[in-house]
Amino acid sequence: MMPTNSASTGPAIAPATGGNATGWLGLRVQRWRQLTQAGFFLLFIFAPVFDIFRLDLNVKHFIFFGLDWTLGLDDFLAGRATAVQASINIVLRGFLPLVAGAGTLIYVSWKWGRLYCGWLCPHFSIVETINQTLRRAIGKQSLWDAKRMPSRNPDGSETKHDAIWWFAVVPLVIFCAVLWAVVLLTYLLPPAEIYGNIWHGTLTRNQSIFLGVATLAFFVEFMFARHLFCRYACAVGFFQSLAWMGNDKAMVVGFKRERAKDCSTCFSACDHVCPMRLNPRNVKRMMFACVQCGQCVDACDQTQADNPNGSLLNWVHDLRAESEAAFNVRAARTIMITPVDAGKKE
Known part of the structure; x- marks a missing residue:
């Protein structure tokens, strides 16, 4: 699910205010984001199980949808193919798929930002799951936040912190690691070998070392x-x-x-509400790590629901986005695109 928007009114999928912004099939935008995240998370877990995609070190090549994905050099090494044929295989099976995948990701990022991060x-x-659980324990989404968050949520509800939630935070982090x-x-x-060895307690020495070191590293990181x-x-x-910073007219x-x-x-x-601990009211260069989750936009919709002028944060792109791409806030204030100016430029 990808946020779409217009230059003047913000996201087409979220025209409503008051925290009830809806998208396709009438579901809230944040609900769609949760669904795409959950779906991709399941894909991440089960892709190797169903041989959708993985690198098998035993056979020393990738497996893609159950098929061996190699560079096709076996025939060349065995003398059954020429150097030209081998070069063509490298381009078709290695270079082009890599360029296509990377190019798609870069183009999407250039136009819309870090949608992969925030939506998949x-x-x-x-990160978001641990953030919310930690908030219930200490009132902060990160151990490094200087101050506790207000217990009040944008929709008017309250989330009070209680140290007993540490009994949920630590097991959650261990489980995720x-x-x-x-x-x-x-x-x-x-996967059958790994899960089978875990179930029967017969992991090899190297497998045990990998799991132990990786678990510790992920625990510290999470x-x-x-x-x-x-x-x-x-x-x-x-x-x-x-890529996003390179486009002054990208969605922001x-x-x-x-x-x-x-x-x-x-x-x-x-x-x-920002899960990346950023200030959404700042200019774009100070929002370098923004993941386009839209939670700040929803929060502003909710807190400004009674304001006849509407919310102060919304999705913009093209001419409206140029103001956010200014070097600092003072410069951003001087780049005010009026409807007349926009019409002249377009």
């Missing part, structure tokens, strides 16, 4: 550095952000700075 990525699904370690190993070795990983260590996210969350005083009636709800 299984790691980010875990173990799950990721096991799933990643099934991408490298036959507990202490999950946001830092998404911002600085994830190559997929980093290159999506670079726009802030109506001329109405900034209306924020005084709010408790900075947009800041608090």
Whole structure:
């Protein structure tokens, strides 16, 4: 599910206000996002089980939808194919699929931002789940947040913190770490072998070492550095952000700075709901790690539901997005596109 928008009114799938923005089939946009995340998470877990995609170290090549995906060099090494035929196989089976996949991801990122991160990525699904559970334990979505979040939610409900939730946080992080370690190993070795060895307690020495080290690494990352990983260590996210930053007219969350005083009636709800711990009212370059989840937009819709002028945050692109691409807030305020100006430029 991909957010779509217009230059003047924001997302076409979310025209409503008051936190009831709806999308296809009448479901809320955030519900669609949860469904796409859940679906991709299940795909991530079961893709190796059903041989949809994995790298089998035993046979030393990829398996794609049950078929061996090789570069087709066996015939060349056996003297049954020429160097030209081998070169063609490398291009068709290796280079072109890589370029097509990377190109698609870069184009989507250039036009709409880090949609993969916010709408599909299984790691980010875990980040958000741990965020909300940790909030119930300490009132913060991250151990590194300077202050506790308000107990009040944008929709008016309350989420109060209680230390007893630590009994949920720690087991959740351990479970996620173990799950990721096991799933990643099934991408490298036959899933039936791995799950069978776990069930019967017959893991090999190397398999045990891999699972132990990977589980420890994921536990540390999920507990202490999950946001830092998404911002600085994830190559997929980093290159999506670079592509997005390279397009001044790409879809972005726009802030109506001329109405900034209306924020005084709010408790900075947009800041608090952001799972990446960003300030959505800032200019685009300060939102480098934005994952386009839209939770800040929904929060503003809810807190400004009684404001006749509507919310202050909305999806913008093209001419409206150029203001958000300014170097700083002062410059952004000077790039005001009126309907007349927009008509002239278009």
